[in-house]
Amino acid sequence: MSWLAIPYGLVFIFFFFIPLLLTLIVSFWDYNEYSIIPDFIFENYIYIFDNCFTFSNSLCVTFKTYLSTFFFCILAWLFTLLIGFFIAFFLAFYVKTTKWQIVLFLICTIPFWTSNVIRMVSWIPLLGRNGLLNEFLLDLSIISEPQEWFLYSEFSVILALVHLYTLFMIVPIFNSMMRIDYSIIEAAYDAGANWFQVLFFIIVPLCKTGIVIGSIFVITVVMGDFITIGIMGGQQLASIGKIIYVEMSYLQLPSAAANAVILLSITILMIFIMTRLIDIRKEL
Amino acid sequence: MTKKINRRVMLQTTSGFVAASAVTLSAPAIHADGHAVVRYLGTAVNMGDEIEKRLFEDTGIKVKYISKTTDEVTKSILTQPNSFDIVDSEYFSMPKLVPSGNILGMDTTKIKEWDNVTSVFTKGMTPGGKKIGLQGTAPSKVMYLKDNTSKEFSSEPSRWATLIPTVYNADTLGIRPDLINRPINNWSELLNPEFKGKASILNIPSIGIMDAAMVVESMGEYTYPDKGNMTKDEIDLTMKIFTEAKKSGQFRAFWSDFNESVNLMASGETVIQSMWSPAITAVRSQGIPCIYQPLKEGYRAWAAGFGLPATTKGKQADVCYEFINWYLSGWVGAYLNRQGYYSAILPTAQAYMEPYEWDYWMLGKKATKDILSPTGQKLASVGEVRDGGSYEDRMGGVACWNATMDENKYMVRKWNEMIAS
Known part of the structure; x- marks a missing residue:
């Protein structure tokens, strides 16, 4: 029955493998203002790592940008995991009827109902200098003057990332939890385990697959993100996606391709490490 | 045979599928x-x-x-x-x-x-x-x-x-007169520490660099032989000044979208920033005072x-x-x-314009009737004068034009470095 895989195989080849191969090829090409020139040069890569290995006291742009992207990645992952896990836990074990599970699931998708522009506009009245949060804290005399770091800061970027991508954690973890045989949990309680022990020694290990799949979603999305980091960071925080975007809009395609190849390699490496830690195939 | 190949040809030769579909669609x-x-x-x-x-x-x-x-x-x-x-x-x-x-x-x-x-x-x-x-x-x-x-x-x-x-x-800088409360006459005000955390510049390198150059000249840091065609050293110098300002927290945000610039200004997150003419109109139509401030060094x-x-x-x-x-x-x-x-x-x-409209928009005279936009929104009341005045004054005051520099590649790279800093 292996021929059943042909349609998907073709889609995969034409829309994934070939474009990727072209990106790889173009990353070795030369370019000028208005065209790209077939060649085989390493300029684009050398350019990216310019000044990176001189061991001067300041980091090069590429390393700095990756560090900042990793920083967002780790924090966004941590918070989406914690929040997502407990939301999934609640949905799977405390919401009894399927109807309510669906209703609550839909509520979790609310962040996706609006466009980026709307979200961008709507954070200002909430977190801005004259926003609701500042006014509320001023009224309670918790702060004496408006706080600027609520918006256009690392804080607001992570807030927005968590707000957006927690759903990507909830879905696979919820899926894993629904497949746990409830009698195992009952057996644990009967054997004298408390709530905490059930959670950490039964449920978490059985949700490993869901956690890894969710983590892959969140990490890959955040690694390539430039819109959320751009908008919530006031365009002042660097991301690799933004650099690629700027290069593309100035038709520096080979340079953008080289950056994309590096970003892709790093992301694939991260996923590779995660799948080594837990064998997704075996667990499914 | 030229080695240069434009990207349309590249697409056709490298991917028959893409080219074929592009031709049918177009x-x-x-x-x-x-x-x-x-x-x-x-x-x-x-x-x-x-x-x-x-x-x-x-x-x-x-x-x-x-x-x-x-x-x-x-x-x-x-x-x-x-x-x-x-x-x-x-x-x-x-x-x-x-x-x-x-x-x-x-x-x-x-x-x-x-x-x-x-x-x-x-x-x-x-x-x-x-x-x-x-x-x-x-x-x-x-x-x-x-x-x-x-x-x-x-x-x-x-x-x-x-x-x-x-x-x-x-084009020039937009300001919120109600939040600044004093006259603004120079491009250098964009980096004035008085507006720390309340300034913005647009994040489109080829246009932003020109605004940056106007600021640098106005500060008296350097006079460019041609702002629109900087040397690598001049790009370094310009970006260094802006990188330092960015690190010290001068900018609230950079904007790259028309709506972003309107929101930053209307919400009071910024009080002085690079801006485009219709964005000023958009802020004003919300009833918020906003001026397209003419500056001594001229317009871009x-x-x-x-x-x-x-x-x-x-x-x-x-x-x-x-x-x-x-x-x-x-x-x-x-x-x-x-x-x-x-x-x-x-x-x-x-x-095709009424004489009172021509007087307001082109001659810089006081409005004798309410000035309406093409879609009928009120833009100015009787007695108001256009920011910057007449056509002669505004176009005559142009200092430089949007540009593509010879060192464009280097400039874009340096701009990216500033954003990353």
Whole structure:
């Protein structure tokens, strides 16, 4: 029955493998203002790592940008995991009827109902200098003057990332939890385990697959993100996606391709490490 | 055999599928339901429904808008020149577009009002004789081609123009007078520590660098021989000053989207920033005071016009010329003037404007009636004067133009470094 895989195989080849191969090829090409020139040069890569290995006291742009992207990645992952896990836990074990599970699931998708522009506009009245949060804290005399770091800061970027991508954690973890045989949990309680022990020694290990799949979603999305980091960071925080975007809009395609190849390699490496830690195939 | 290969050819040779689908999708629809159709590629700035309607009433030509951002318009001309019939592009893109051979010289003998094109474009001076700053890619430098299919600019006027000019303006900083409470007269105020955390600059490198250069000159840090064509050292210097300002928290945010600039200003997150004319109008229409502040060092100007891709030929080209002639015949000119831009053909635009409108927008006189936008919103009350005053004062005060530099590659890279710092 292996021929059943042909349609998907073709889609995969034409829309994934070939474009990727072209990106790889173009990353070795030369370019000028208005065209790209077939060649085989390493300029684009050398350019990216310019000044990176001189061991001067300041980091090069590429390393700095990756560090900042990793920083967002780790924090966004941590918070989406914690929040997502407990939301999934609640949905799977405390919401009894399927109807309510669906209703609550839909509520979790609310962040996706609006466009980026709307979200961008709507954070200002909430977190801005004259926003609701500042006014509320001023009224309670918790702060004496408006706080600027609520918006256009690392804080607001992570807030927005968590707000957006927690759903990507909830879905696979919820899926894993629904497949746990409830009698195992009952057996644990009967054997004298408390709530905490059930959670950490039964449920978490059985949700490993869901956690890894969710983590892959969140990490890959955040690694390539430039819109959320751009908008919530006031365009002042660097991301690799933004650099690629700027290069593309100035038709520096080979340079953008080289950056994309590096970003892709790093992301694939991260996923590779995660799948080594837990064998997704075996667990499914 | 040239080694250079444009990317359209590259696409066709590397991927037959992509090329094939692109060709089918872009087959020109010249006479859908009996009417001539013009596929018009440009930024959304000049694409009003009213213009579309009026065009059809006057000429029977239907226009199909293809709206993209400035950078994407350039990209489309280079990569998909057969996806549109006519393009509305900016003069500063010409040094990129003309050498590609993807746009044709425009035959000025087919343009009825050609002799009336404002001297801003043809001579680099205002009609009143004021000399305009020509630093950067000033339209008068890239106006003419040597011949129809030439890839080189002609310094002498010739029959062939790169673009037929339509609209242009002089840009400056926008401020919130109610939150600043004192006069602002210099570009250097953008980096004044008084506005720490309340300033913004636009994050479009080729335009942002020009604003940055105006600031650096105004601070007295450096005087550029040509702001629009910096050397690597000059780019380093400019970016160093802005990187330090950024690190010390001068900027609340950088903006790259028109709406972002409106929101930053309207919410009071910023009180001084780079801004475009219609954004000021948008803030004001929310009832919030906002001024397009004229500054001592002058304005940064831009200009746009119509060009034809090399693929538009024969009958379809005739339809495009008819469209351009209609565009320049006055009704659209008046429409653009009422938005706060300027029309390239002033006499025809004047014929379509009321004298009190002309006095306000062009002569810098006090409004004697309420000033309305083309869509009917009130922009100014009786007694108000346009920011910056008359056409002569504003265009005469232009210091530089949006530019494509020789060191563009280096500049974009340095700009990225500033964002990452």
